[in-house]
Amino acid sequence: MQNASPETRWFHLCLADDLAGPNAFVTTRVGAVPLVAQNIKGRVVAFRNVCTHRFAVIHGEPAGCGPLRCPYHGWSFDADGVPVGLPFNPTDFQLEAEGRRRLALHPAGLARCGRLVFVRVALDGPSLEEELGAALFARLVTLSDAFPHRGAMLEPADDQAGDWERIEIANLRLALAPGRALVLHSAAPPGADPRFSRTVTLHPATAPTTADAELPA
Structure with missing residues (x-):
């Protein structure tokens, strides 16, 4: 499996303990793709760490605690990656529910092995246990x-x-x-x-x- 594309390989990220608290996040990068795993209201989810509005990196630190909010225009995202906080939406963006869903963050692969958390760029591919x-x-x-x-x-x-x-x-x-x-x-x-x-x-x-x-x- 070491010869597989980096996008389809699993990489160890952190311990589950690091993502146990509300808004706790851990980031990494695989090739040119930044990734983030984050606890959002008790759900641990993983996305490409790039805002879908102007493609800015959302979390710039390797780890921390804070909402999944882009520092550029302040867009914040829920556990499904959908933008839910859009400053000046009524005047500047005028996005309804469907428009927001189209601008959802790109999900990334996330898997656990006991307390070990792994991520990968691709959603499809061999499971962590298979690898x-x-x-x-x-x-x-x-x-x-x-x-x-x-x-x-x-x-x-x-x-x-x-x-x-x-x-x-x-x-x-x-x-x-x-x-x-x-x-x-x-x-x-x-x-x-x-x-x-x-x-x-x-x-x-x-x-x-x-x-x-x-x-x-």
Whole structure:
């Protein structure tokens, strides 16, 4: 599947936790296409991160919290991508319901594997489970549930490399120390700026969760 077009490939974006709050959003870019996943009134949805009015990027930051509103003319969009807030609509745009629907944002692919959230440009194509394979998909679900707590950044030391298992899928590299830590490195997708790369360290439920706590032996 690595030879597939970037538009039809799944890329790891974030954890579901990052999109749990109202108006929480995470963005990325695949080639020339900016994407955004956002929580809108409890629904997590994904779109091309481009306003359909004047084609400005809606969210310019890699992550944050705020309505799905274009900074150019202030158009805001609902969970179906339809523009619902149009300043000066009666005088400048005069868009009725059908006109608004025609200007809906372009949806993007969105899928979850446990607490891991993936996106892709295309709506059609193999499911995330098909791309990863059923066995790896099931294992990632189990791992993401087994390490619920974020903690201090952790990297395997050279003399501990043998204690860590490494898994590589799509743009995601996992380093697993069973019962101790799970480190997720999400590289920026092809064509994306390095600022879209992300790293998070997760700890199991029985591990200390303070930033300065030592990991159990």
